[in-house]
Amino acid sequence: MTCPAEALDVVAGIDIAPGTEVLLNRTLYVEGVRSRFGDPVWDLSAAIEDRHSAGQAVHWKGFPPAFRHACKLYLFALLNIVDDAPRLDSARSTYPHIKTILGELVPLRRYTTWLTDAGVTSFGQVSTEHLDDYLRHVTETNGDSAGTKRCALQAIMRLHLYRETLPAQCRLPAGPLWGGASARGLAHYESSWGKPNTTPRIHPDVMEPLLSAAIAVTQTVAVDLLPAARNLLAMRHLAHQIAPAIRRAPTRTVSVFETTKAQLECLLAALDRNDASLPGIRTGGVTSVDLMGLAVGGWMHHTELKRMNETPVMLATSGLPIDVDMLRANTFSTIGTHSWRDEPVDARELVGLLRHVTVACFLVIAYLSGVRTGEALNLRRGCISRDPKLELTFMSGQQLKAHDGRRERSPATIPWVVTDETAHAVTVLEQITVSDLLFPAFAMCSQNRFAFGATRTRTPGSINTDITRFIDWFNHEVAPVVSHPPIPGDPHGSIQVPRLRRTLAWHIVRRPGGTIAGATQYGHLHTQMIHGYAGGADSGFHDDITFEKFLHRAETIHDDSQRLERGEHVSGPAAEEYRARIARASTFAGLTVTTKSQINDALSNPDLQIHHGAVVTCVFRRATAACLEPADSSAEPFWSRCRLGCVNAARTDRDAASLRLHVTALQRDLAALELPEPLRQRIQVRLIEHRKALAEHELIRPMTTPQQDEDNE
Incomplete structure (x- = not known):
């Protein structure tokens, strides 16, 4: 007598058995990782393109036993239905990505636990009353953020959306769920999508010594350690x-x-x-x-x-x-004039120092390239190339948050343009890593790093921890020895890696002439970056730059307004227009910015087109700008071609003070240097122009009170 074959569940047209692979219809990026339906743990890392994500496995032991099989079937459907997949109204992709799926498993586990406590043992037993009770349970829970509540509700909405793809016993009730309302509306969640980046910047008094320390370690400390490090790792x-x-x-x-x-x-x-x-x-x-x-x-x-x-x-x-x-x-x-160390470094200490070298390389690469945290962590050996004709250095890698059409192209065709310091940091990492990934996970010499370092990268959290350790080590072991400024604490707390990108945007806007290393300056760095992926819309870095420009413009005009109220004198052809724009721009004082489009509209407003230079202020109007050629379409002045007689020029007391210092410097050059006659004549002509501008500035100055004179100093 033969026994009838056990009926199998069918999902996505596939008969489900314990030995069925769970990643049948997904693109796989890692060989050898193949979880099966009957396994107690599903490792989904092979289907995740970027390697820095934590929590890439599903541990089914944490789900209530009564719902474990049904949840496995549902997850199998999420993973393998990629053609005409059910989509939420808020979805931006044709099917849920692995990270999205993993993110909704915790809310799903909590929901099944709540059902179990309510005496429900299958999704087929769930009624609309159960769903309404759970909605109240989620929305009325104290202590959970609106974002957490939204995720909890959206996980149930997706489960309901997939009901027709699942066996009957796994289906929630038919009909619109919760009246068809969105999870965002039910949770009163205000999305941050489209809003400016609110990540706090690293204070410049912290970032500058931190970057200097990182460059010193990658270019000096690392070079001293590399010979022994290569032998140790081998x-x-x-x-x-x-x-x-x-x-x-x-x-x-x-x-x-x-x-x-x-x-x-x-x-x-x-x-x-x-x-x-x-x-x-x-x-x-x-x-x-x-x-x-x-x-x-x-x-x-x-x-x-x-x-x-x-x-x-x-x-x-x-x-x-x-x-x-x-x-x-x-x-x-x-480093400078002192050796950074006197005592020998043995093998045990070498391992710890290599960890500091790694984080120094990360700081240099992530900060000076403007890449996202995940893009830096997923860099691989051989990512640096150079074009001798263009005289540019490129860094290629996986670009996150790019649209599908761009992601399909080879990363080598859309690289970042980077500095020599960045390329050197990559070279250092290539000598102390044991796999293609430059930032492999696990401890430096651990068995796991050699076994799995090719498939897993460091997580942002571990890098954050190492940055704190790096600062403490450098401040105690290196800075005092080489007379390097210590790295102070930041007003916003510990250094988190997402803050690097925002800080770079601030420096580019606020300190374009600031020296980074050698002859490299932030203005030159930005010019390099806009040639590659970092300058494209997909990178998102332009949004950070734009937001910093808006903040800088608004803060500058606020300062200008206060100075005018205290009696600051303004002269020049555009003096009246300067005062008028400052008065009209006061309407921006109470503006609440909620979208990027608002920022772009504000930056294009003529009333905000006031730009302070070294010795003159430009009340910019493109049609009358002497610095622009007729074919130029620039929305800002071209400072290297600035003309003092331009009708857009105004001069504040601050400009006049800077101009006096410049006149003194030119006079000193004429007296002390043996200059060629053509150059001497040009300087003399420039001095005549400057003295005339200063005389005109003082000539039309209104009578001031002693208090106003004191305020303007």
Whole structure:
């Protein structure tokens, strides 16, 4: 007698069995990770393109047993229905991405737990009354944000939307859910989509020494450590490859002595096969094996290695040559005028210092390129290229938040244009990583890093923690030795990586002439960036720049208005228009900005077109701007072609004070330098123009009170 075959559930036209793969219809980016329907944990990392995301697995043990199978079927539908998938009204993609799915699993688990507590054991038993009760439960819960409530409701809406794709016992009641209202409306959630970036900037007094420290570490400290670091990682890689089973076993289950001895035997044999050397140390003219280096590089217990009587015998019997300081750093370069270190760095300390080097490289790359956090973390070996004809350096990588048409193109065709400091930081990382990813997850020399470093990157949270540690290390160990300014605490708290991008936009707008490193300035950096992806609409960086321009313009005009009220004198052809625009622009004082379009409209308003230069203020009007050619369509003055006689020019008391300093400097040059006659004549003509402008400024100054004179100083 034969038993009838067990009926299988069918989802997306697929018969579901315990051995069915759960990622059948998704693009996979990692080989070897294949979870199956019957597994207690579903690893979805293979379907996630960017490798820095945390929480890439679903642990089914946390779901109520009564709903576990139904939730598995629902998740299988979310993963594998990619053609004509059911879509929420607010959806911006044709089917839910893996991150979206993972983000809704916690609300789904909470919902099924709530149903279980209510005595419901399947989705098919859920009534409209249950749904209304849950709506009240979510919306009336104290302590949850509107965003959390929206996510909780949206997870149920998606489950309801997929009801026709699921077996009958997994379906919520038919008909409009909660009257057809949106999750956003029910939760009273105000979306931040389309609004300016409100991420707090890093204070310039913090960012400047932080960037200086990061560049010093990547260009000096890292160079001193790299020879020993390469040797250490090579030996550690070999040690993981040849480790016997006892070394891979949990330490609580095996003998430390037996583990260390077995690992040493395997390592010595492997070093001999590879014609490699033992790490050495020289003390008082005597050369011996560097046991600390051997323990760290060979993945062994240092104390046990020193204690074992077998260690010297096994080392002598191996006959391997000894390479002095192979895993140690003894020579240190200067930062400024002082060496950054005096004491040797052994292998154990080297591992910790390499972590600081890694975070320094991240700071340089993420800040000076303007890339998003995830884009920096997903960079891979070989991402830097140079074009000798254009004299530009490119950095290619995965670009997040780009539309599908752009993402389909090769990243090599739409790179970021970066500085030499950024390219050097990438080069450093390429020498201390064991996989293609420049920021692999897990500890520096851990077994997991060598095994899984090619598929997982560091998370933003771990980088944030390391930045705090980097600042503490640099302030205590390096800054006092080399007389580098310490990195102070930031008014907004610890440094979080998303703040770097916003801070770069602020510096580009507020301090275009500020020196970053060498001859590089923020204005030059911005010019470079707009040639590549960072200057495109997809990168989002233009939005940050635009918002910073608006804030800067509004703050400047507010300051101008206060100075006029205190009696600041203004002269020049555009003086009256300057005063009129300041008066009209006061209407922006109470403006609440909620969208990017509002910012763009405000920036194009003629009343906000007041630009302060070094010695003159431009009340900009394109039709009469002497700095622009007829074919120019610029919406701002071209300062390098500024003409003092331009009808758009106005001069405040601040400009006059700067102009006097400039006149003094020109006079000093004429008296002290042996200048060619044509240059001397040009300076003399310029001095005549400047003195005339200063005389006119004072000539039409109205009578002022002593208090006004004091305010204008």
